[in-house]
Amino acid sequence: MSAFDVRDILKTAVAQQAGQGREAVPPAETIAPVRPEPVVSPVVFTGCVRAVEFGLVALAGLCAQRWLLAGTVPLHLGYVGAILGLATLNVLVLQALGAYGIRAFRAFFSVGARVVLGWSLVMLLAATMLFFAKLGDQYSRLWLMSVYGGGLALLVVERLALSLVVSAQMRRGRFDRRVAIVGGGEAAEALIRAIEAQSDSGLKVVGLFDDRSDGRSADVVAGYPKLGTVSDLVAFARRTKVDLIVFTLPISAEARILQMLAKLWVLPVDIRLSAHASKLRLRPRSYSYLGSVPVLDVFDRPIADWDVVVKGVFDRVVGAVLLLMLSPVMLAVGLAVKLTSPGPVFFRQKRHGFNNEIIDVYKFRSMYVDQCDYTAAKVVTKGDPRVTPVGRFIRKSSLDELPQLINVVKGDLSLVGPRPHALQAKAANTLYDQVVDGYFARHKVKPGITGWAQINGWRGETDTNEKIQRRVEHDLYYIENWSVFFDLQILAMTPLALFKTENAY
Structure with missing residues (x-):
C-alpha cells in the first residue's frame, strides 16, 4: 500500500462518514484495518x-x-x-x-x-x-x-x-518499508520531502503522529495526515504493518523523546532519530542512512532478515522432528487424559503471540472439563481442586505443553522464546502488564515453548509481583542477546530445568 493509498483511504472514509451522519473516528483507526501486501526482506x-x-x-x-x-x-x-x-x-x-x-x-x-x-x-x-x-x-x-x-x-x-x-x-509494495513519523512542523516536512525525492528509496510514509495539541501541530504535513498521538501509534503498529519509526524531534528535546520512547520501545520495529534537519553534525560513520537521509539508530528489531529465516527454518525442522520422536509419549499422555476424566484430550487457550497478536495455543487438558479456565483468570495453586490427578503429573513434568509442538510447526510459536501468557494471566491478582513496565516488550519476538526464564527457575505459579518481574527480566535479556547458539543452549538445558518443579502445579 503506497502513501497515496493512505490518503485516498482517509478521504473515502471521511466522505462515507459525512454521508451517513456517523461520528468521525480517529484517522489511525480508519487506516489500521487495511492490511498491506506481505513484505519481502x-x-x-x-x-x-x-x-x-x-x-x-x-x-x-x-x-x-x-x-x-x-x-x-x-x-x-x-x-x-x-x-x-x-x-x-x-x-x-x-x-x-x-x-x-x-x-x-x-x-x-x-x-x-x-x-x-x-x-x-x-x-x-x-x-x-x-x-x-x-x-x-x-x-x-x-x-x-x-x-x-x-x-x-x-x-x-x-x-x-x-x-x-x-x-x-x-x-505491489512488497519491498517497501512502511514509515511512521513522530513529530511535525518544518522538520517533519523536510524529512518527507527528502524521502520523496528518492524514488528508489523503498520507503513509504504512512502518516504522522504527534503528542502536541492541534494548535501547535498541523493536521497535514507535506500532504500526509496526522493520524494521532504516540499512544495511537502503538495501537496502530499492533494492528497494521509498520517497519520503521522516525523521530523528527531535535536532539535537544531529550525529555520529550525519552517519554515517547518509553511507549514505543515495546514494538518490534526499527526506531531512528532523524538527523536530516539537525544542526549537530557528527562523523559520517556515526549515522546510518535511509537512502541518503542520515539518521541515528535508537532501537533495532531484535530478529530480522536472515535471522528470521534461520530461526523459522530451525523451529519448523527441529519442531517436526521432535513431534515425530515424541509422538508415542504424546499418545500415552492423551490416553491417560481421556481415560481418567471425561472431555476432550486437548485444551485450546488464546494467548498473546508476536506483536500482541492473539493465537490459539494447544495443551493437554489438565483440569476437569467444567472447570477449565480459558483466560487464566485464576492462578493455579498447589493442590488446586480444578486439576485432575493426571493433570497434576503432566503439569509438574510439563508434559501438558507437548502439543505446542504443533503450534511450532504451524509457525505460531518458536521452540525458544518468552512463554506466551494467557490474556488474563495475573500475578497477585494484578494483570501482568500492570505489574511490569514494558511488559509487552516480551512480544517483540515470537513466543516459545521454553525460554531463558524457564531454565533459570522462573516457571509455574506467579503468586507474587517479583516472580513475574524476574520472568520478564529474563525474557528481555534473551531478546537482546538472541543467537542460534543461545537457542541451542536453552534447548539443551531445558530437560534439566524440568526437574525444578517447586513452582509447577
Missing part, C-alpha cells in the same frame, strides 16, 4: 539472488564439462575447483559492480550491461590466472568458451526474468 531476497546466480554459473560449468568432455576428460577435482571458483568470483565481481540490490534487479538494461561486463571480467581473470600459473594445458579451451557463452546466456535470461518479477512486486 530485501536483504534475504538479494541473498537468494546471489545463491541463484552462483548456481547458474556452476550449472553452466558442469553441463559444459559433461556434454563436451564426457568420455574423454573425467570430472576431476581440478574442474570442480574451477567451476566453484568461477561461480564465487562472479558473485564477488557483480557485488563490486553494484549489481546486487532491489533497485539494481529492476533496471535490466543498465545493470544488465554490468552483468555482461562482470562475467566477461571473471573469465578474463580466470584465463589470466591459468596462464601465469601455467595450468592452461589442464583445462579445455572449448570448455572455457562454452562456460562463458552458457553462463552469459543464463545470467542474461535470469536478469530479464528478475527485472520483470521485481518490478511487478515493487508496484
Whole structure:
C-alpha cells in the first residue's frame, strides 16, 4: 500500500462518514484495518539472488564439462575447483559492480550491461590466472568458451526474468518499508520531502503522529495526515504493518523523546532519530542512512532478515522432528487424559503471540472439563481442586505443553522464546502488564515453548509481583542477546530445568 493509498483511504472514509451522519473516528483507526501486501526482506531476497546466480554459473560449468568432455576428460577435482571458483568470483565481481540490490534487479538494461561486463571480467581473470600459473594445458579451451557463452546466456535470461518479477512486486509494495513519523512542523516536512525525492528509496510514509495539541501541530504535513498521538501509534503498529519509526524531534528535546520512547520501545520495529534537519553534525560513520537521509539508530528489531529465516527454518525442522520422536509419549499422555476424566484430550487457550497478536495455543487438558479456565483468570495453586490427578503429573513434568509442538510447526510459536501468557494471566491478582513496565516488550519476538526464564527457575505459579518481574527480566535479556547458539543452549538445558518443579502445579 503506497502513501497515496493512505490518503485516498482517509478521504473515502471521511466522505462515507459525512454521508451517513456517523461520528468521525480517529484517522489511525480508519487506516489500521487495511492490511498491506506481505513484505519481502530485501536483504534475504538479494541473498537468494546471489545463491541463484552462483548456481547458474556452476550449472553452466558442469553441463559444459559433461556434454563436451564426457568420455574423454573425467570430472576431476581440478574442474570442480574451477567451476566453484568461477561461480564465487562472479558473485564477488557483480557485488563490486553494484549489481546486487532491489533497485539494481529492476533496471535490466543498465545493470544488465554490468552483468555482461562482470562475467566477461571473471573469465578474463580466470584465463589470466591459468596462464601465469601455467595450468592452461589442464583445462579445455572449448570448455572455457562454452562456460562463458552458457553462463552469459543464463545470467542474461535470469536478469530479464528478475527485472520483470521485481518490478511487478515493487508496484505491489512488497519491498517497501512502511514509515511512521513522530513529530511535525518544518522538520517533519523536510524529512518527507527528502524521502520523496528518492524514488528508489523503498520507503513509504504512512502518516504522522504527534503528542502536541492541534494548535501547535498541523493536521497535514507535506500532504500526509496526522493520524494521532504516540499512544495511537502503538495501537496502530499492533494492528497494521509498520517497519520503521522516525523521530523528527531535535536532539535537544531529550525529555520529550525519552517519554515517547518509553511507549514505543515495546514494538518490534526499527526506531531512528532523524538527523536530516539537525544542526549537530557528527562523523559520517556515526549515522546510518535511509537512502541518503542520515539518521541515528535508537532501537533495532531484535530478529530480522536472515535471522528470521534461520530461526523459522530451525523451529519448523527441529519442531517436526521432535513431534515425530515424541509422538508415542504424546499418545500415552492423551490416553491417560481421556481415560481418567471425561472431555476432550486437548485444551485450546488464546494467548498473546508476536506483536500482541492473539493465537490459539494447544495443551493437554489438565483440569476437569467444567472447570477449565480459558483466560487464566485464576492462578493455579498447589493442590488446586480444578486439576485432575493426571493433570497434576503432566503439569509438574510439563508434559501438558507437548502439543505446542504443533503450534511450532504451524509457525505460531518458536521452540525458544518468552512463554506466551494467557490474556488474563495475573500475578497477585494484578494483570501482568500492570505489574511490569514494558511488559509487552516480551512480544517483540515470537513466543516459545521454553525460554531463558524457564531454565533459570522462573516457571509455574506467579503468586507474587517479583516472580513475574524476574520472568520478564529474563525474557528481555534473551531478546537482546538472541543467537542460534543461545537457542541451542536453552534447548539443551531445558530437560534439566524440568526437574525444578517447586513452582509447577
